[in-house]
Amino acid sequence: MMNNKSGIRRLVLDVLKPHNPSIVELAGVLGDVEGVDGVNLSLYEMDQKTENVKITLEGLDLDYELIRQEIENMGAVVHSVDEIAAGKKIIEEVETHQDR
Amino acid sequence: MMNNKSGIRRLVLDVLKPHNPSIVELAGVLGDVEGVDGVNLSLYEMDQKTENVKITLEGLDLDYELIRQEIENMGAVVHSVDEIAAGKKIIEEVETHQDR
Amino acid sequence: MMNNKSGIRRLVLDVLKPHNPSIVELAGVLGDVEGVDGVNLSLYEMDQKTENVKITLEGLDLDYELIRQEIENMGAVVHSVDEIAAGKKIIEEVETHQDR
Amino acid sequence: MMNNKSGIRRLVLDVLKPHNPSIVELAGVLGDVEGVDGVNLSLYEMDQKTENVKITLEGLDLDYELIRQEIENMGAVVHSVDEIAAGKKIIEEVETHQDR
Amino acid sequence: MMNNKSGIRRLVLDVLKPHNPSIVELAGVLGDVEGVDGVNLSLYEMDQKTENVKITLEGLDLDYELIRQEIENMGAVVHSVDEIAAGKKIIEEVETHQDR
Amino acid sequence: MMNNKSGIRRLVLDVLKPHNPSIVELAGVLGDVEGVDGVNLSLYEMDQKTENVKITLEGLDLDYELIRQEIENMGAVVHSVDEIAAGKKIIEEVETHQDR
Amino acid sequence: MMNNKSGIRRLVLDVLKPHNPSIVELAGVLGDVEGVDGVNLSLYEMDQKTENVKITLEGLDLDYELIRQEIENMGAVVHSVDEIAAGKKIIEEVETHQDR
Numbered sequence: 001m002m003n004n005k006s007g008i009r010r011l012v013l014d015v016l017k018p019h020n021p022s023i024v025e026l027a028g029v030l031g032d033v034e035g036v037d038g039v040n041l042s043l044y045e046m047d048q049k050t051e052n053v054k055i056t057l058e059g060l061d062l063d064y065e066l067i068r069q070e071i072e073n074m075g076a077v078v079h080s081v082d083e084i085a086a087g088k089k090i091i092e093e094v095e096t097h098q099d100r
Numbered sequence: 101m102m103n104n105k106s107g108i109r110r111l112v113l114d115v116l117k118p119h120n121p122s123i124v125e126l127a128g129v130l131g132d133v134e135g136v137d138g139v140n141l142s143l144y145e146m147d148q149k150t151e152n153v154k155i156t157l158e159g160l161d162l163d164y165e166l167i168r169q170e171i172e173n174m175g176a177v178v179h180s181v182d183e184i185a186a187g188k189k190i191i192e193e194v195e196t197h198q199d200r
Numbered sequence: 201m202m203n204n205k206s207g208i209r210r211l212v213l214d215v216l217k218p219h220n221p222s223i224v225e226l227a228g229v230l231g232d233v234e235g236v237d238g239v240n241l242s243l244y245e246m247d248q249k250t251e252n253v254k255i256t257l258e259g260l261d262l263d264y265e266l267i268r269q270e271i272e273n274m275g276a277v278v279h280s281v282d283e284i285a286a287g288k289k290i291i292e293e294v295e296t297h298q299d300r
Numbered sequence: 301m302m303n304n305k306s307g308i309r310r311l312v313l314d315v316l317k318p319h320n321p322s323i324v325e326l327a328g329v330l331g332d333v334e335g336v337d338g339v340n341l342s343l344y345e346m347d348q349k350t351e352n353v354k355i356t357l358e359g360l361d362l363d364y365e366l367i368r369q370e371i372e373n374m375g376a377v378v379h380s381v382d383e384i385a386a387g388k389k390i391i392e393e394v395e396t397h398q399d400r
Numbered sequence: 401m402m403n404n405k406s407g408i409r410r411l412v413l414d415v416l417k418p419h420n421p422s423i424v425e426l427a428g429v430l431g432d433v434e435g436v437d438g439v440n441l442s443l444y445e446m447d448q449k450t451e452n453v454k455i456t457l458e459g460l461d462l463d464y465e466l467i468r469q470e471i472e473n474m475g476a477v478v479h480s481v482d483e484i485a486a487g488k489k490i491i492e493e494v495e496t497h498q499d500r
Numbered sequence: 501m502m503n504n505k506s507g508i509r510r511l512v513l514d515v516l517k518p519h520n521p522s523i524v525e526l527a528g529v530l531g532d533v534e535g536v537d538g539v540n541l542s543l544y545e546m547d548q549k550t551e552n553v554k555i556t557l558e559g560l561d562l563d564y565e566l567i568r569q570e571i572e573n574m575g576a577v578v579h580s581v582d583e584i585a586a587g588k589k590i591i592e593e594v595e596t597h598q599d600r
Numbered sequence: 601m602m603n604n605k606s607g608i609r610r611l612v613l614d615v616l617k618p619h620n621p622s623i624v625e626l627a628g629v630l631g632d633v634e635g636v637d638g639v640n641l642s643l644y645e646m647d648q649k650t651e652n653v654k655i656t657l658e659g660l661d662l663d664y665e666l667i668r669q670e671i672e673n674m675g676a677v678v679h680s681v682d683e684i685a686a687g688k689k690i691i692e693e694v695e696t697h698q699d700r
Contacts (some may be wrong), residue, residue, distance in 0.1 A: 008527060009538070012194050021182050022162045027108065031186030038109070038187035043180060044297035054199075054297075058191045064524045080543060081523050082196040086531030087538035091558045093513050096582040097644035097654075099200075099554075100599075109279030112294050123281050124264045127208065138209070138287035143280060144397035154299075158291045161348075182296040197544035197554075199300075212394050223381050224364045227308065231386030236353070238387035243380060244497035254399075254497075258391045282396040299400075312494050323481050324464045327408060338409070338487035343480060344697035354499075354697075358491045381444030382496040399500075412694050423681050424664045427608060431686030438609070438687035443680060444597035444699075454597075454699075462632045482696040499700075508627060509638070564624045576685050580643060581623050586631030587638035591658045596682040599654075600699075 007061030009090045012083035015053045017076035023053060026074050033070055035059045054082075058090070107161030109190045112183035115153045117176030126174050133170055135158060135159045154182070158190070208262030209290045212283035215253045216233060217276030226274050233270055235259045254282070258290070307361030309390045312383035315353045317376030323353060326374050333370055335359045354382070358390070405459030409490045415453045417476035423453060426474050433470055435459045454482075458490070486491035507561030509574035509590045515553045517576035523553060526574050533570055535559045558590070561566070607661030609684070609690045611627045612683035615653045617676035623653060626674050633670055654682070 017026065023041050030039040037059045043078075045052035057067065068078050085091055117126065123141050126138035130139040137159045153176075157167065168178050185191055217226065221280050230239040237259045245252035253276075257267065268278050285291055317326065323341050330339040337359045345352035353376075357367065369377050385391055401423040417426065423441050437459045445452035453476075457467065468478050484493055502542065517526065525543050530539040537559040545552035553576075568578050587592055617626065623641050630639040637659040645652035653676075657667065669680050685691055 007531070008524070010194070011524075012196055014198065020186070023184055024108070027184040027186040031107070036187055036522035038185065038191035039187045040185045040191040041184065041194045042183045042193045042297055046180065054193060056191055056194050056585070080546065083194060083540065083542045084200055084523055084527040085538060085540045086527040087536055089538045091540040091556055093542045093554060094510070094541045094556050094583060095600075095644055096512055098514065098582055099197075109209055110294070112296055114298065123284055124208070124211075127284040127286040129208070138285060138289045138291035140283065140285045140291040140293045142283045142293045146280065154293060154296070156291055156294050176209055181321055183294060197542055199297075210394070212396055214398065223384055224308070224311075226382040227386040233305070236387055238385060238389045238391035240383065240385045240391040240393045242383045242393045242497055246380065254393060254396070256391055256394050282398055283394060299397075310494070312496055323484055324408070327484040327486040331407070336487055338482065338489045338491035340410075340485045340491040340493045342483045342493045342697055346480065353494060354496070356491055357493050368454065382498055383494060390458065396473075399497075410694070413698055414698065423684055424608070424611075426685040427684040431607070436687055438685065438689045438691035440610075440683065440685045440691040440693045442597055442683045442693045446680065454693060454696070456691055456694050482698055483694060498698075507631070508624070511624075580646065582642065583642045584623055584627040585640045586627040587636055587640060589638045591638035591640040591656055593640045593642045593654060594610070594656050594683060595698075596612055596654070598614065599681055 008064060008084060008086045009058060009060065009062070010085040011057045011062055011064060011067065011081065011085065014079040014082050015054045015055050015071060015076050016079050017051050017053055017074065018049065019051060021074050023051065026071070026076065029070055029074060030055065030057065030067065033067055035061050035063055079089075108164060108186045109158060109160065109162070109182060110183065110185040111157045111162055111164060111167065111181065113155045114179040114182050115155050115176050116169060116179050117149060117151050117153055117174065118149065121174050123151065126171070126176065129174060130155065130157065130167065133167055135161050135163055136167075139149055208264060208284060208286045209258060209260070209262070210255045210285040211262055211264060211267065211281065213255045214279040214282050215255050215271060215276050216279050217251050217253055217274065218249065219251060221274050223251065224273070226276065227272060229270055230255065230257065230267065231269055235263055236259050250288065307366060308384060308386045309358060309360065309362070310385040311357045311362055311364060311367065313355045314379040314382050315371060315376050316379050317351050317353055317374065318349065319351060321374050323351065324396065326371070326376065329370055329374060330357065330367065332354065335361050336367070341372050348400055360375065374392055406466060408486045409458060409460070409462070410483065410485040411457045411462055411464060411467065413455045413480065414479040414482050415455050415476050416472060417451050417453055417474065418449065419451060421474050423451065426471070426476065429474060430455065430457065430467065431468055433467055435461050435463055436467070444494050449458060508564060508584060508586045509558060509560065510583065511557045511562055511564060511567065511581065513555045514579040514582050515555050515571060515576050516579050517553055517574065517585070518552060519553050519577040521574050523551065526571070526576065529570055529574060530555065530557065530567065533567055535561050535563055536567075547578065608659060608664060608684060608686045609660065609662070609687040610683065611657045611662055611664060611667065611681065614679040614682050615655050615656045615671060615676050616679050617651050617653055617674065618649065619651060621674050623651065626671070629670055629674060630655065630657065630667065633667055635663055636680065666673050
């Protein structure tokens with residue numbers, strides 16, 4: 001879907017969070033952030049005190065700082081930005097020989 | 101399918117249940133919960149007394165507390181929320197180099 | 201395909217059957233059961249006396265007890281219900297990090 | 301594609317055949333059998349005297365006995381029925397945790 | 401795409417050829433054979449004198465003898481027919497538990 | 501989508517960058533470059549001082565020199581061009597036997 | 601997309617090239633060759649002096665000799681033709697049991 005304004009279309013974040021607030025509450029908050037069409041949180045590791053969650057967000061013009069702030073307000077921290085797509089449409093990463 | 105109200109669109113739960121009530125009864129109950137368009141229960145482990153079931157639910161505005169309550173009413177327990185999608189549309193988790 | 205009546209949409213059964221009646225006869229019987237749109241029987245193990253068959257059934261409102269009865273009438277037994285989908289539409293199981 | 305008459309929609313057969321008649325001749329014969337929309341023969345093993353062939357047939361109302369007879373007329377034998385789909389539409393086998 | 405005349409719709413051949421004529425020339429010849437809609441030649445092994453090529457052909461009514469003759473006219477030989485599809489439409493081979 | 505002017509349609513670059521400016525800033529800059537429809541940056545390695553990022557760009561007529569310059573202006577360097585697609589439409593790389 | 605003139609529709613070439621001219625220049629040249637709709641160059645090996653590149657070209661009637669000549673004019677050499685598709689439409693290679 002092309003849109004002639006270029007902006008951030010997708011963010012994939014590696015986030016470390018405490019058990020509380022829960023992943024359900026964090027999803028609700030991020031789902032309501034301005035510019036976010038949808039958010040997917042997938043849990044990939046859990047230990048006694050913390051959870052590692054991969055957060056995928058998509059929208060027409062995502063505001064990374066605002067999103068990072070909301071995550072930090074919930075006591076969590078962005079460990080790294082693992083993927084980001086920007087421009088007039090979302091481009092997928094292309095697998096190359098170097099990846100195989 | 102975009103819908104301008106943001107809410108929880110998908111829940112993937114890791115659930116521990118006794119053999120009774122059966123997975124068929126649990127599916128019937130969860131399929132009728134308010135806001136649930138569809139539910140998928142897949143059995144991944146079974147031992148003498150219990151069953152580990154992955155439950156995937158989708159809808160426009162899922163009520164996690166209501167769903168958790170229904171599961172507990174059937175003698176089962178939510179072990180963890182493994183994935184959750186929220187917002188105006190369902191966003192899929194994007195595989196990154198860190199996952200490979 | 202949404203249908204506002206929620207019911208069982210898919211059943212995946214692990215079934216142990218004798219060589220006779222044959223898998224062809226069992227398919228014919230299950231294909232005619234009330235509420236069944238389609239059935240898929242796939243053989244995954246065979247020894248001298250028995251066959252392990254995975255049976256996938258889909259419909260708008262599957263009657264598990266009726267299906268189980270038909271299977272038992274043919275001398276076979278349902279070993280486990282490995283997957284069940286219910287509600288207004290079929291939801292597929294979502295692969296999570298825990299599955300990988 | 302739904303059709304309100306339920307019948308056998310797909311057969312996957314494991315067949316042992318001599319080198320002659322050839323796989324091409326067998327395909328021609330089975331492609332012309334009443335009720336067969338299409339047939340796929342894939343060779344998976346060959347030794348000095350015989351060939352192991354997987355035969356996939358699809359149609360609206362396949363006649364297994366007629367098909368088995370045609371295969372035997374060509375000097376081959378059905379070793380097993382590995383998959384069969386019946387009903388108003390073709391349902392695909394669903395991969396479960398037990399398969400992984 | 402259904403066509404009420406049943407014939408051979410796809411052939412997959414394992415062919416051994418000398419370096420000359422080249423794979424490009426062989427492709428040109430086979431692409432022009434009566435009844436061939438398209439041909440794909442993929443090189444999977446090469447040694448000092450010969451090349452092993454997998455040739456996939458599709459059409460409404462392929463003439464295997466004519467195709468085999470054209471291949472032999474180019475100094476090559478059909479080692480085996482690895483797959484053949486016939487009937488009113490192309491049916492794909494279905495993967496079964498036995499293949500996994 | 502065919503366009504009768506042939507130009508560079510896709511670039512996949514292996515880029516080494518310092519932590520600052522961030523991958524988010526780099527995405528914003530590249531998303532705005534003339535001729536870029538979309539850009540995807542995926543992080544595949546990070547150490548104390550640098551990050552290895554794979555950058556996929558698509559557009560109708562990408563200007564490699566301009567893109568390379570923008571990347572260098574941000575203190576990063578193009579390590580290699582891993583894939584490039586040009587012409588009237590984007591052609592995907594085809595996996596061959598040699599790749600398997 | 602059927603076209604009643606049969607010709608070469610796809611070429612997949614294994615090419616050895618010097619570092620200069622660059623893969624970007626080679627893509628530009630090949631993208632402009634008569635009959636080429638699109639070209640994809642993917643780098644799979646690089647050492648001190650040379651690069652191994654897989655080149656996939658598609659069009660309605662590719663001229664292999666012209667393409668080979670353009671490649672050689674750039675100081676590179678076609679190591680082998682790994683895949684070629686010809687006829688009225690592009691047929692994909694079909695994976696057989698022998699490939700698994």
